[in-house]
Amino acid sequence: QVQLVESGGGLVQAGGSLRLSCAASGRTFSTYTMGWFRQAPGKEREFVAVISWSGSSTRYSDSVKGRFTISRDNAKNTVYLQMNSLKPEDTAVYYCAADKSSVATMSRGSGDYWGQGTQVTVSS
Numbered sequence: 001q002v003q004l005v006e007s008g009g010g011l012v013q014a015g016g017s018l019r020l021s022c023a024a025s026g027r028t029f030s031t032y033t034m035g036w037f038r039q040a041p042g043k044e045r046e047f048v049a050v051i052s053w054s055g056s057s058t059r060y061s062d063s064v065k066g067r068f069t070i071s072r073d074n075a076k077n078t079v080y081l082q083m084n085s086l087k088p089e090d091t092a093v094y095y096c097a098a099d100k101s102s103v104a105t106m107s108r109g110s111g112d113y114w115g116q117g118t119q120v121t122v123s124s
Contacts, residue, residue, distance in 0.1 A: 002026045002113040004096045009118030012086055016122070020081040022096030022115060030074040033099050035106045036081045038092035038120075048094070049081060050106045059107045064090075086122045093117040 008020040020036070035050035049060045049070035058070055069082040079096060097111030 002029070002032065002098045004098060004113055004115035006094065006096050006115045006118040009094060009120045011121045011123065014086060014088055014122055014124050016086050017082070017084045018086065018120060020083065020094055020096075020118060020120075022079045022081075024077045024079070024098065026077075029077040029098075031100070032112075033101060033103060033106050034070075034072055034079040035097045035099065035111065036070060036079075036094060037097060037109070037111075038090075038094045039117075040089075040092040043092075045095070045109070047107050047109060050103050051079065052103050057103045059103050083120070086120075088122045088124045091120060091122050093119050 003025040005023050036048040037045050038048050039045040047061050051058045051070045055072050067085045072079040095117045096115040098113040099106045099111050101110050
């Protein structure tokens with residue numbers, strides 16, 4: 001069992017930055033592929049970024065590539081999402097997820113465990 005708690009969301013102006021964190025419980029964090037997803041009002045949840053258990057492989061959605069960076073610290077059981085050059089269309093609830101599958105599989109939306117989400121609002 002893995003419990004995930006996101007933090008770091010908030011209100012920011014367009015062009016600004018935020019860093020999301022996802023703290024995981026349990027001793028097996030380092031064996032999980034970790035991902036970030038988001039859901040905007042009235043829209044389906046969408047993939048944002050994913051990182052392999054070792055941190056050696058990452059994948060991003062086209063909409064955030066070059067602006068967002070996913071990273072992890074296995075010693076701290078934490079995964080991060082650095083978000084730069086934020087746009088109003090990035091406004092959403094951001095969710096952290098953990099899965100035993102590959103980076104490719106998780107980028108298609110799989111997740112064994114999910115956090116409660118953190119709100120990110122980007123004003124124009």
